Amino acid sequence: MTATNPSSSTRSGGPAGVAEHRGQRRRRPSGEPAPLPRGTLQTSGTAWLVLAIGGLVMSLAMLIQPTAALLTQLDTAILERVSLLRADGVSPLMRGVQAFGSQWTIRLLWWATMLVLVVFRRWRHLFVLLISMFIFDALLDALVVLFARERPVSVEIIGAWDGFSHPSRPVAMLAFALVAMIYTLAPHGTARNRAKLAIIAPITVLVAARLYLAVDHPTDIVAAVGLGVTIPLVAFRRFAPDNLFPLVNRRGRAAHLTIDDRRIQAIHTALRDQLGLRLRSVAPFNLEESFGSTPLRIVLDDDTVLFGKLYAASHMRADRWYKLGRTLRYGRLEDERPFSTVRRLVQQEDYMARVMRDAGLPVAAPHGFVELTPEREYLLVTDFIPDARESGDAEITETTIDHALRVVRDMWDAGLAHRDIKPANVLVRPDGRIALIDVFFGQIRPSPWRQAVDLAAMMIVLALRTDAETVYQHALRYFTPEEIAEGFAATSEATRPSLHRMMRTDGRDLLARFRQLAPPYPRIRVQRWSARRIGLTAVVLIGGLIIISMLVSSLHEAGLL
C-alpha cells in the first residue's frame, strides 16, 4: 500500500479552508442512488440480454410442435430463396468462407487472446473469459442436444456440417470469441467502438456462407448470434466493468481506477453531500508510485488542496491475495488477516490516521472518507503536504535522521506500529522533518516484534541515503543498543521485501553492517508453521491441481486443445 506525497499534518487538523467548507452536508434519503451507482450493463448490454432471452424463448418454442413446424416453414422459405442465388463459381468460395467458423480459427483467436491477457497480466479479464467460456460451451452443448434439430431438409446441403443444427455452433463460437476479444483487448472508447463495427464483417460473411450452403437454418443463426454476443458482453460488463478494471497496456503495475466524467461527478457529489466540501477539480496524482489505491489531487473551490485515495473492491481483493501469498510463503507473520470488505479497509486507514494524529505523530491529517458506491468504492481524504519529497529522493540531513528516529520512539511509546515503513511512505519536508503517510497497515498495541521491525526499517530507509554508522549513532539517542539489535534480529527479507530489493540495488549490505554495529542478539525466527498455514497450503495446492485439470478438460471439451 503506497500513496504518494500527500500531506503533512498537525494534531489540530487540516487547513482552515477545509473547516470553512463544511456545513453543507446532506443525508442521502433511503432509496436515492449512491453517487456512483453500480449499473454496469449499460443500455446495449440490457438490449442484448433482452434479445438473447427473446431468442431463447423462440428456441424453446421449437420444442412445441405447432411452432416448430411454423419456424421450420419460415426457415425453409428463406433457405429456398437463398438457394436461388447459388452459382457454380460462388459455391467453392462459400465453402472456403466456412473456415471462419472452423475449430482452428476459433483456437487461434482464443489462444492469441489468452496470451495477450497473460502478457499484460489482465488476470481478472482472463478469469472472466475462462469462466464465461466454460459456461457458454457447456450451455451450447446442452442446447444443441436439447433441441436436437436436424439440418435443413428441403434444400440441398452443399457444405460441411457437424452435429445438430440449433444453435449454430460455429457462428456462436466465432461471435463469442470476437466479442470476448473486444472486451479484453480493446480499451473502452473509440478503439472498442471501432472494433465492434469491425467484427460485424466476419460474422456476417460466415452467416451468409452457411445460409448459402444450407448447412444452418436462419433461426439457428439468430439463436447463435444472441448467445455468442450476450454471454461475453454481460459477463465482462458485470464482472470486469471498465470503470473498475480498465484495460491498461503495460506490465507490472496494478491498474488504477479510471477517473472519467462519471466518477468525477460522483466524487463531486460525495464530497459535497458527505463532507460538505466543494470540489473544483480532481486528477490522478503520482499513479506510478501507488500499488494499492488510486491517489488523487483534489482542489477545492477556494484553492485548498487535499489528497485523496480511491479504494475499490479490486484493491481489497489485491490485498487479500497479497496476504494469502505472504501466509503461504512466510507463515503467520502476526495478524496479517485480510479485510472482508472495502469499507473496513478504508475505515482502518482513516482510523489509524486519526489515532496517529492524536498521538502527535506527523501524519497527513485525515478528513474522513466518502462513499461512492456502497461496499464497493470509497474515497479517503487527507491533507496534502506541499513540497515534500519521498525520502528515497530527498536529502537526508542529521535533522531528518533525528526526527525520523524520534517518530519511531514516539510510536513505541504510544503503543503503535506503522508496519510499512519504506522510502515512499516517509516524506521529507523542506525543513528536514519527516511525515509518515500510508498508515493503512498501522496497528495499535502491536507485538514487540512489529515495533522492532519498524525501527530497523526506518534505520535502513535513512541509511540508504546516508550511511549505517551515522544512523546508528543517532539511534542510540532514543534506543538502547539491545533494542536496536533486537530490531535487526527481527528483520529479514520476509518482513520487508521492498527494502531488501532497495538494498540489493544500493549494493551495500546495510543489514549486515547494522548487525555488526549492534551487540549480538539471537535471530528472531519468522517462519512459523501452524495448522492454518499447513491447511491453507494444502487447500491451495489441491485447489490449483483441480482447477488446472478442470481447465484442461474444459478446453479439450470446447475443442480448444
Next chain:
Amino acid sequence: MRRATLAAFVAAALLLTGCSAAEFASGRLPTCGEAGARTTFLMAQAAPDATLVPCLAPGAKPASWTLEDMKIDSAGARLAFVADMISDQPQRVEVLFSGACDVSGAVSVPSDEQGTERFEHVDSVEGGYVGQRSYVFDGGCVMYRFTAPGEGWSGFVHDASTVLTFMPRAEVVRLRDLALAPR
C-alpha cells in the same frame, strides 16, 4: 449480492463443465423408433443415399454400456460404446456409418440383417477379440469395430449384435415428419 452472483457464475461453470459433450449426447441416443427419431434422422442426413440407418434396439442396451463418443457430421456418423468402463479391460465397439466402406480383405458371411451384405475381418482372437464387422447396403455401409480384450469377449460381441440394428430410411423420415406434424 454481487459476490453471490459471482459465486453463482463460478458454480454454474463448475457444474456445467463437469458434463462432457458425450454425457449431454447420451440423452439423444439413436434408438430405433420415435424416441430416437431426431438422432436417426440426423444420421440419415449424414449419408443421404443410404437406404438403411443404424440404430439401437429399444431397451436392449446393457446397463454396463456407456456412450463414450457420438459424432454425426456431413461425412458420416460415429458412435463408440464401452462396456465395464471401470474394469481393467474395458470392451469397446465403434459404429461407423457412411456412404461406403472398404471391405477388402474381409470375408463375406450370411447376414443377420435384412437387405444387407455382411463382412467379417478378424485381426486377433488372442486374449480377446479385435476385428471389424461390416454391413453393406444400397447407398451406405455400417462398420462395427470391436476391441474386446478378456475372456468375456464373445458375450460382448453377442450383446452388440443384439443392441445394434437398422431402420429403413423411409421409416426414419416418417417418424421425423410425425415429430414435426401439428397435433
